Amino acid sequence: MPVSQNSARLNLPYLQPSQAQKHVTHNEALRQLDLIVQLSVASINATTPPAVPDQGEIHALGANPTGDWAGQGGMLAAWLDNAWHFVAPDTGWRAWDESSNQMKLWDGGTWIDPPVATQNLNGVGIATGSDATNRLSVRSPATLLSHEGAGHQLKINKASTGDTASLLFQSNWTGHAEMGLAGSTGFSIKVSPDGGSWTDALSLDPATGTASGAAIQSSADDTTTGRLMRADYGYGPGNLLGTVSENSGTPSGAVIERGTTPTGDYVRFADGTQICTATLPATDCTAVEGALFASDPAVWDFPVAFAAGSNVAISGSGGGSTRFTGFDAPTETQVTVRVLASASDATALAPTVTAIGRWF
Structure with a gap:
């Protein structure tokens, strides 16, 4: 069985017994190693050779390059000693794309972004760091969650009734407003002046939809400024005219x-x-x-x-x-x-x- 004269993976030429000018073969192997080890390319999917390339400049060619690169689609083109030299990348080779400052991976047919595992991550921080509590952290002027052709829902799920599923609004890391399911299945809005003391401004009963809280009138004679009038305590177009009634001397029906x-x-x-x-x-x-x-x-x-x-x-x-x-x-x-x-x-x-x- 004949012995191969080149390495199996990188196709580097071997020195042969009794070979003359062994330095030529050795230098050719070193040149290939110099090109592909810690591979960095000036561009990805390049099609037109640069007019004045630098010594050692490498381009990852696209499918249909032109000029001096014609017929070398998918190859690595390296400018060495005033000539282009071509090396075929192998599946799994990685290259740093200097034009986009990104790592690329050769999948056997094209240069792709390296695959990234996105399941069961310990945390993700976008422009900031995540931690054990805030496992997804985002620092940006805005966060966009958009539809995929139809509607879109933002879901906040809790384990049990006594837990909390809510949106907390902070100023300089101090909470001042919170809305959601806080310790029950009724929707509520809470406010705080200092992040320590909280007031239930509005609570909606999940069974009846009726409202209560500090923002709602507490009795028929509650005239606190800024409170919302309850339908059974106050009057409006819907109950101005109708059947009057009373409960222990307190009006409970229409006005007239x-x-x-x-x-x-x-x-x-x-x-x-x-x-x-x-x-x-x-x-x-x-x-x-x-x-x-x-x-x-x-x-x-x-x-x-x-x-x-x-x-x-x-x-x-x-x-x-x-x-x-x-x-x-x-x-x-x-x-x-x-x-x-x-x-x-x-x-x-x-x-x-x-x-x-x-x-x-």
Whole structure:
């Protein structure tokens, strides 16, 4: 079996027994070692030879180089002693790309970035250092997380209900605001003046969605400046008109309730005020009542009852300029009305009446 005259890996020429001018073979091997050991190239995927190359300058050629490099695609081209010398890279060779200041790897067909393991890393620091707690650390003006053609979610997961999954906002490494799931499954926002004492500004119940916290009105008479008004404590377009109600003397429904029954109209207010009005059947004033003339007595049933013990005030108009109304003492549900006049008047006119009191 013939003995190879070149090394198996780097194709370096061997010195042969009884070889003349052994220094030529030796120097050729040294020259190849000088080129490929600690390989550094001026460019990657080069196609056009430089006009004035430096001694020892090396280029990693692209697939279709031109000029003096024609037909040498994929080779390493080294300028030595005023001529280009070509060396074929082997799979796995590494070269420092001087043009991009990056390490490159020959994979048998092209120069690629060396593969980097990205699974189960102990930590990653981008422009800063990571540590055991902050295993991913980034120092930059901004951090971009973008979609891949559709939506995008940022997920913060915790092990159990009592743990925390949140975003913490700091100033000079002191926490001043935090939002997320802090010790529960309810979303909350906390604020702090010094990073030590914290106030729950807003908490949302995960089952009902109702809000609580220092930023929310705590009771119907809580008028603290800057607090958000609760729907069940305050009033707005959605509950200004509707059914009024109360709970132990505290309004709990709409602000104004208006209604009509067969015996008149009524208005109820959230503070408990109630006003009833009606136009009674027309009547004359022909019956003698002492020095006056009067209508027959009529009982006005209030459209809605007043509260028990309520002090009901009654007023009315007799229906004409010469008439006036008189009333017996009212109850919570009705009052007796008579129209009076100073002279007999057979004209049938309709009196109007008003009752004011409280519904609670």
